[in-house]
Amino acid sequence: MQPLLYCPALGLCLVLTGGWAHALLCIAAMLCLQLAVGAPFLMTNPGAYLARAFGGPGDLQHAWSVNWRFLPEDIFQKRSFTVGLQVMNVFLLAWFAQTRWIPGGFLSRSIRRWTTTGLLDDSTVIAMWFTCNFVGVACLRTVHFQFLVWYFHSIPFLAWYALQPDRHRGWPWVLRCILVVAITLGVELPYLITGHGLVRGPDGRQWESPGVPKASGSLLLQAVHWLLLLLLALRCSGSQAAEAQVEKSKVS
Known part of the structure; x- marks a missing residue:
């Protein structure tokens, strides 16, 4: 399932650099x-393969949810909660695409060309891919311990990309570097904050188990996730304003 979180950014990069003809050929x-x-698997049991191979419905226990452990279990199990997270995921991806990733937004010519030969710099591509994946993780119905490997490697880059310490000197540089470290630790620490909780086995039996995520850890994780998303949004808007100011000064 995890590689699917990159697909919107991958498809967008293909369209921006080669047009829809190139993108559709690659997708095919x-x-x-x-x-x-x-x-x-499709020839043996296509229904089970399509339902499960790409992260389909499973036994998503509230007890093991690192990101939503602080919620009451009845809310966690509601269908409306899952749908709300999916809507939030689509909204955030559309917002970043419209205002940050596509020059001129969805109505621009850059996104409507059948063929083109555009170029995207490396940092832009990496930021798009990592942000797309991060948005997907932040909007997951549940994140278990093993899901940390999906995005832990991208957190330092995204934090640095959002805060841009390299564009500052002195104390502003120091404070931004400290915040990059704090955000990285803030994402990883909730996976280490555990206690005892009631879990359920495949046969329906329940027992008290150690190593269960704690509500305090999930609150910390949510706070850091949404702080980083906010910083990414502000970073882009701020950098665009700065670049516009530079261009204006060149013209004058």
């Missing part, structure tokens, strides 16, 4: 490869 190649890999 990916689908053919996936069908070839999944052929043995």
